[in-house]
Amino acid sequence: MRLIELEVHNLRGIKHLKVEPNGGNLLIYGPNGSGKSGIVDAIDFLLTGKIARLSGDGTKDITLKEHGAHISAEPKDAWVKATFSINGLKEHIHLERNLKTAGKLKYPEKHAAVLAPILEAAGRGNYVLSRRELLKVITADGATRAQQIQGLLNIPDVETTRKTLQKLESKVKEQWKNAKETVEQSKQAIFASCEGASLEVEVMRSLVNTHRTNIGLQPATTDLDWFTGISVQPNSEKDSYLFAKQVAGNLLKSTTRRDDISSGLNELTSKLLEITNDLAAFRLHKRMQLTQLGQIAVEEDKADSCPLCDMQWDHQELTDYLAKKIKNSASVIKDKESIEALASGLTAALGTIAEGLKQIISEIQVLPELASSQKIITDWLNRLNQAITELKSPIENYPFSFNPGSMNSVLAENGHTALSDINDHLQKLAPNESEAIKSQVFLHKLSTLWQALNMASLRMSKCEKALLRATAISENFLISRDAILNQLFASVNDRFVELYRYLNSDNEGNFTSELRPETAAIILKVDFFGYGMHPPHALHSEGHQDSMGLCLYLALMEKLTEQKIDIVVLDDVVMSVDADHRRLLCELLVKLFQKKQFIITTHDRVWASFLSHQGLIASKNRLSFTGWDVENGPHISNWKDIWSELETSLEDNKVPEAAAKLRRWGEEFFSNCCHNLKAPVVYKSHGSYDFGDFFSPAIGKLNDLLKLATKAATSWDQKDRLPLLEEIKTKYSDSCKQFNIEQAAINPNVHYNKWATHTPAEFRKVVQAYQNLHENFLCKKCSSLLTLTTEGALPLDLRCACSDINWNLKCK
């Protein structure tokens, strides 16, 4: 997608503006405050319906609706229209957006499908870079950088999904735990009502068949037939009392279980006491939990600092340290597991009593005469439930709220007395019945409990399957995310390194970097002159950081906008990059990003001129913003070249001003000529060069190259080229002569700017000499500087960016 034409009306600082880059690069040059960024805002608004500069830090009270339109205009009168070319489409597409209906982009409906991915990419802002954002990516900590880059990559969606899937897994796991607990409780309820102490199928089948025989039914042949034939519903009060009596009898009889529980509690207490008495071991236990929690927190957040003291760590080092600490605590883990196993057995035994009590309470609650006994066993049940809860995390909950050494505490002697009273009373209400009736009641109750167990098991099985599925989705999402992001980041990192090396080939030709995603952060470390990998802002200069930000952005942008948006907006991004690196940056943009359409704003004339001379910006695509006022917005003129600027100064009789401009321009221009023509400049150890150091080598070198071009054309018998070369050489020679005369005349003043002695008319002759000379170094068609290409030290050709000039320098 390339910008053909842009028209802005009443938006931000712009009153009305129309530019026609026709798909080519566009340069907007002007001083600060001249409204250059208004063009960036307009493109941003058109493609996204938003203006990035009006959002983010420090823009709390700024709204697009209130502050988007030009100061004197209503939102309905503020709009942006543009025509774009789209890859693969013959016709251009016209887009239009009005501030009043900012959320709605007008475009031909038939192109909706083509535009959708482009607008989606534009919405992420991948194509705009301002210096404001540039350093954020570089200097931010891992988590903030992650937000920045995630914003560019549209990864917040991915992060939201990751969190959702993590929540899903936790939620399903919780449901599975609950279902598992229900199964345990159902089993305990059966234990409590059975005389048998095992739920093994053989034992249960034998028990069921004994009772079936008692009521005259055939023994069940399959496990599905256990309760077949028990058609009479034993729902009389008497039957209920009978069942409750059976359960109470079971509980009272189970002295073995009570003894087991008692000795189990003693053993557990003794083990826990060992730990608590040994302070070091107890601390280790406590710290172990903390370490394990810390490990989870560090892993989940991909933290690069200690979650307790915030001390900075490398994430991997911190993870390894915690893993080692946990591994070294193997004996602690063994103790913990032994204690938890013991507590688990106790929980099951106490749970069986609790379930039995629940059944009894449920059956006798209609008997007011047993109210006091019921209260006692209800209290007992509550104490049991509390004990069960505490025993589920024995180390964390020790010392317990109950006294494990006291029978009254958990096993409740008074509870047993109450249970005996209940049993006696029920005996009166349901005197000894026949074995057949007892079996009938038992089987009916057991069928209910068995059904509950089956239901609970089914639920647990369903939860197990759901947990497997949730875990599979969650884990594989992470695996896929890491694979894709690692691949993306590796590729971006490679390109980042390539671009940065290009810009800094003079002293960081072996530069390397590491860019990798971690759960909630993106790590960026860069090599510092072979002295290890460090955060980019730790040791590198601000200029280098700017370079890094730019290179990282270009690498990311290239990857993410491929085949979608060719437009790249660079909004004043080279402020702290020095002149030499700007030259390389310009080369880099020309050579490595040929398919992109750059829209560049700058307040730096030298950089603006340089972009033109290097052939990145065609002369017709240069806009000059000379000022701004509230009434009219930016004062825009066609590109005002240096000669027009000098003339303006001379018309105002400002010779010193014109001289200073000419000197600054000359230094920059001839240094670029020396660079492009590979002209030898005398080295100065202090590194401070001026105009005088550049013009002579540049003039001499071009002279040599034109002579060489003539020699090469002659050797190849290209007689048709010789007249033109002679004409160029003659013109060049005349320019040099004129320049030398003027240069000689003004030379004493060059370094001191003592131009006041010249009249504007006299100085015009100097300017004319400079202008005539400089034209020899440029292509008339593309305005780029002539460049010498070589093969090793051997000159190959002298050419311009558009190849309209292309002199062979290689002789036959």
Next chain:
Amino acid sequence: MNFDSNKSIQQQIILATIVEIRMTKLFTDKELDVLSTDSLAVPWSNLESMEKLVFADVTSEDEVEKCD
């Protein structure tokens, strides 16, 4: 697994995830279709929808065989 700039990263991750979970045979083709982003029948970031999906017991023996 190649990075595809024509799809959002979220889409690419979801599609890769579907490839992976297909191999677990825990999901039927029908469910995997529902999970694919193109249909957008199940927003991956919606907890309730995802919970409903993992609990949905539509896995029959036939469909499991189909996954093979």
